[in-house]
Amino acid sequence: MSSVLSSKAGDKAILLGNEAIVRGALESGVGFASSYPGTPASEIGDTFAAVAKKAGIYFEYSVNEKVALEVAVGAALSGVRSLVSFKHFGLNVASDSFFPVMYAGVKAGLVVVVADDPNCWSSGQSEQDSRYYARIAHVPMLEPSDSEECKEFTKLAFELSEKFKIPILIRLTTRVSHTKGIVKLGEMKKGKTKGEFDRHSIRFRSFPPQILETHKELHEKLRKIREISERSEMNLILNEYKKAETGIITFGASFNYVMDSLSILGLNWPVLKLGITYPFPEQTIKKFIRDLKIVFVVEELEDVVEEKVRELAKDANPKIKISGKDFLPASGELNVEKVLTALMKISGRKIKFDLGKHSAEFNKLKIPARKPMLCPGCPHRATFYAAKVAAGPNAIYGGDIGCYVLGVFPPLETQDFIFSMGANVGIVHGMKKVSASNRKAIIFLGDSTFFHAGMPGLINILYNKSNPLVIILDNRITAMTGHQPNPSMGKTGMGETVEEISIENVMKGFGVKNVKTVDPFNVKEMIASIKEFLDKNEPSVIVAKRECRLLTVRRARKEGIKLPVFEIDQKKCKKNGICLEQIGCPAITKENGTYKIEKDLCNGCSLCFQICPNKAILVVKE
Amino acid sequence: MSEQSNTRGERMKDFNLVIAGVGGQGILTLANIIAEAALMEGLDVKTSELHGLSQRGGPIPCHVRFGKKIYSSVIMQGEANLVVGLEPLEALRAAYFGSKERKTAFVLDTWRIVPSSILTQKEAYPSVKEIESKLKDFSSKSIALNASGVAKKEAESVVYTNVYLLGYCVGKKLIPLQKSSIIEAMKKIIPEKYFEMNRKIFELGMKKS
Numbered sequence: 001m002s003s004v005l006s007s008k009a010g011d012k013a014i015l016l017g018n019e020a021i022v023r024g025a026l027e028s029g030v031g032f033a034s035s036y037p038g039t040p041a042s043e044i045g046d047t048f049a050a051v052a053k054k055a056g057i058y059f060e061y062s063v064n065e066k067v068a069l070e071v072a073v074g075a076a077l078s079g080v081r082s083l084v085s086f087k088h089f090g091l092n093v094a095s096d097s098f099f100p101v102m103y104a105g106v107k108a109g110l111v112v113v114v115a116d117d118p119n120c121w122s123s124g125q126s127e128q129d130s131r132y133y134a135r136i137a138h139v140p141m142l143e144p145s146d147s148e149e150c151k152e153f154t155k156l157a158f159e160l161s162e163k164f165k166i167p168i169l170i171r172l173t174t175r176v177s178h179t180k181g182i183v184k185l186g187e188m189k190k191g192k193t194k195g196e197f198d199r200h201s202i203r204f205r206s207f208p209p210q211i212l213e214t215h216k217e218l219h220e221k222l223r224k225i226r227e228i229s230e231r232s233e234m235n236l237i238l239n240e241y242k243k244a245e246t247g248i249i250t251f252g253a254s255f256n257y258v259m260d261s262l263s264i265l266g267l268n269w270p271v272l273k274l275g276i277t278y279p280f281p282e283q284t285i286k287k288f289i290r291d292l293k294i295v296f297v298v299e300e301l302e303d304v305v306e307e308k309v310r311e312l313a314k315d316a317n318p319k320i321k322i323s324g325k326d327f328l329p330a331s332g333e334l335n336v337e338k339v340l341t342a343l344m345k346i347s348g349r350k351i352k353f354d355l356g357k358h359s360a361e362f363n364k365l366k367i368p369a370r371k372p373m374l375c376p377g378c379p380h381r382a383t384f385y386a387a388k389v390a391a392g393p394n395a396i397y398g399g400d401i402g403c404y405v406l407g408v409f410p411p412l413e414t415q416d417f418i419f420s421m422g423a424n425v426g427i428v429h430g431m432k433k434v435s436a437s438n439r440k441a442i443i444f445l446g447d448s449t450f451f452h453a454g455m456p457g458l459i460n461i462l463y464n465k466s467n468p469l470v471i472i473l474d475n476r477i478t479a480m481t482g483h484q485p486n487p488s489m490g491k492t493g494m495g496e497t498v499e500e501i502s503i504e505n506v507m508k509g510f511g512v513k514n515v516k517t518v519d520p521f522n523v524k525e526m527i528a529s530i531k532e533f534l535d536k537n538e539p540s541v542i543v544a545k546r547e548c549r550l551l552t553v554r555r556a557r558k559e560g561i562k563l564p565v566f567e568i569d570q571k572k573c574k575k576n577g578i579c580l581e582q583i584g585c586p587a588i589t590k591e592n593g594t595y596k597i598e599k600d601l602c603n604g605c606s607l608c609f610q611i612c613p614n615k616a617i618l619v620v621k622e
Numbered sequence: 623m624s625e626q627s628n629t630r631g632e633r634m635k636d637f638n639l640v641i642a643g644v645g646g647q648g649i650l651t652l653a654n655i656i657a658e659a660a661l662m663e664g665l666d667v668k669t670s671e672l673h674g675l676s677q678r679g680g681p682i683p684c685h686v687r688f689g690k691k692i693y694s695s696v697i698m699q700g701e702a703n704l705v706v707g708l709e710p711l712e713a714l715r716a717a718y719f720g721s722k723e724r725k726t727a728f729v730l731d732t733w734r735i736v737p738s739s740i741l742t743q744k745e746a747y748p749s750v751k752e753i754e755s756k757l758k759d760f761s762s763k764s765i766a767l768n769a770s771g772v773a774k775k776e777a778e779s780v781v782y783t784n785v786y787l788l789g790y791c792v793g794k795k796l797i798p799l800q801k802s803s804i805i806e807a808m809k810k811i812i813p814e815k816y817f818e819m820n821r822k823i824f825e826l827g828m829k830k831s
Contacts, residue, residue, distance in 0.1 A: 012661060014654070014661055016671075121672050146668070175670065178671050178672060179668055179671075179695035180653075180657060180667075180668060180669040180670075180695075181692075181695070182666060182667060255693075256693035256694040256695070257694055259693040259694075260693045260694045335696055336696070336698040337698055337699060340698075352723075353700055353723060355699060355700075358718075358721065359699065359718075361759060361760075362699070362717060362760070365756055367711065367714055367715050368711070368737065368739070368740045368746070368747065369739060370644070370680060370711065370715075370737040371737065372680035373680075373738065410739075580738065584738045584739075585738065586735075588738065589736045591736075598735075600780055601735070
């Protein structure tokens with residue numbers, strides 16, 4: 001992250017796509033940035049957090065993406081260049097404010113960065129293609145394909161935003177965000193960090209009939225940006241296309257797969273690489289396809305560009321054969337193999353290497369899966385274990401978004417449904433309302449999720465009366481996305497110490513009568529508390545408060561403190577397997593019928609020590 | 623640059639490296655060192671990583687590609703020149719990227735991190751010997767080392783396994799980059815107070831080769 005700031009203009013640095021976005025913003029005079037962490041976008045915020053103070057700009061982790069967008073809008077309306085970033089689902093959260101802001105426009109540049117996650121590497125809930133937002137929100141969209149472009153496109157986005165006074169969307173995907181590449185650095189630009197909102201400008205007072213005027217203006221702006229797009233170097237043609245019969249249209253990460261595949265097959269088909277993907281450079285596309293016999297659109301996920309090419313071809317070249325999703329999947333991410341296979345079919349060329357055979361040989365290896373799981377010593381594991389002991393197999397275990405989603409796997413299985421941040425709360429309330437048996441139900445929410453979207457649902461439970469148990473898994477950090485601060489821990493994105501917002505006090509303030517903070521590493525107390533609260537006729541809340549174990553371990557290492565490590569006394573072990581089969585700790589293994597704790601993996605939480613009925617687990621004596 | 627023969631003749635002077643292992647094993651640090659060294663030698667380079675959900679105890683394959691001009695950061699199946707496995711089962715999973723045609727070399731550490739899903743679902747974790755034998759169809763050679771053992775003995779931490787394997791690969795000329803650029807890159811990437819120990823373990827790896 002340091003090279004984002006320290007390297008000089010003219011230097012070459014290796015940057016993650018996400019880091020290059022930040023460098024691009026700094027080269028554009030950004031003065032204000034905000035984010036809510038979400039993979040694959042997280043490192044944009046993290047990089048701002050790391051450099052903001054030194055760069056003399058403001059950065060915050062806002063409590064959710066809607067707020068993150070709104071604070072950036074506030075800064076941009078006051079004349080300070082701003083950037084806001086989040087993952088694809090974050091744009092859904094922010095969308096309610098996003099649409100009217102597009103109408104009203106901004107004063108200084110506002111760049112919105114959204115990172116999609118084809119293949120769901122870090123997103124359980126859907127393979128959302130955020131490109132559709134460009135059309136519905138009327139937002140110009142840029143799609144870089146590598147780190148260098150991430151930086152350059154960010155600069156262009158600020159230019160366009162400032163010129164046309166509207167926000168610009170940069171859409172990334174995991175392979176762009178999380179690929180490191182060489183970036184040639186430009187001059188840093190010191191922009192305004194302070195500005196004042198002019199309350200006499202009426203254009204921000206979104207209200208009819210003026211809103212019809214701004215809507216009209218917005219379409220006019222898009223028309224002008226389309227003209228720029230037609231002339232822009234961001235939409236370029238590679239290879240000679242004058243006499244070609246087959247051409248390719250692509251953009252983003254797919255562009256790289258196309259270039260590699262063409263090179264492997266020794267083809268020099270023309271490639272129209274789009275950088276500005278909304279508004280579509282219609283004339284550029286028409287010109288490109290006019291004399292072709294076949295055009296192949298290579299895009300990940302939905303057929304957004306392919307559909308547009310079909311529409312344009314009716315006028316430009318009705319006889320052309322248009323391919324795309326007939327050769328490529330509409331789910332999962334693309335790669336060289338998939339694009340190469342499609343190009344072999346289209347071109348009739350072949351490679352010597354048998355991809356199918358190789359895959360088949362590999363699949364024959366039947367390698368046992370290694371699923372993501374809660375870390376050794378994770379406090380969530382202890383809470384889940386206690387919940388299952390206390391609530392039994394018939395209770396409802398509401399799941400949500402965070403590390404604790406990993407409780408979905410056996411043996412814990414405490415995430416019965418998972419939809420979106422905070423969704424759990426409303427869903428359990430609905431289930432409770434229609435349950436004829438007053439079924440026991442537990443809502444699991446992380447600390448960050450509680451602040452993000454959990455609170456409205458909790459107020460609804462109180463107001464509309466149901467009696468679930470809410471367990472806030474307060475591990476003192478936003479862990480899954482890489483340990484970002486949140487309101488419960490008293491630190492801001494700039495590293496400033498602020499008053500901690502006590503979840504317990506918030507719940508009491510709402511009027512929850514049964515509220516208790518319990519340490520998940522006190523297994524007996526946790527089980528007893530859950531049992532007690534599940535019998536209540538009103539809603540109740542347990543704050544399961546214990547720091548993320550990774551942080552504890554890191555701090556201990558730094559301070560030279562040794563955490564306890566546990567071992568199994570083989571003489572006392574009766575091999576009932578509770579330690580392994582009920583908690584699934586990665587540090588506990590079994591070989592040839594013997595249970596063992598891997599000392600190098602044990603993080604010393606003591607859960608296994610507490611639950612072993614034979615007292616066969618002991619602290620390793622140094 | 624590597625001039626190894628390849629399956630399709632015309633291109634592929636790019637060097638393709640897969641680093642396989644489990645979260646927390648220093649995979650990204652290793653990738654960063656190699657990428658930085660490639661940049662110092664005037665090459666184009668890309669690395670591909672995955673963060674977030676997949677990082678929590680899941681397998682983390684990291685790809686490093688360098689050469690004259692690199693497009694995709696992800697290596698195609700069968701196209702790795704070298705697989706560095708910080709964990710044996712993950713080295714085996716990376717067999718997808720290896721092939722006899724490409725003369726892929728596998729260098730792996732023998733310390734096994736057994737996924738608890740194997741235990742709860744009663745699957746078997748193959749022995750290192752079995753893994754090496756399975757790798758035969760996907761490589762020209764595989765070398766299993768007790769790098770973590772050396773790291774633990776010499777530096778009291780398995781964290782240094784990565785630089786031991788790096789030293790071994792550089793010594794064996796399995797990575798077509800100069801030792802001096804690797805050391806320079808290590809200086810840049812590794813925090814100062816850990817540099818000397820990393821260098822020591824790196825040299826031990828080189829000696830082993």
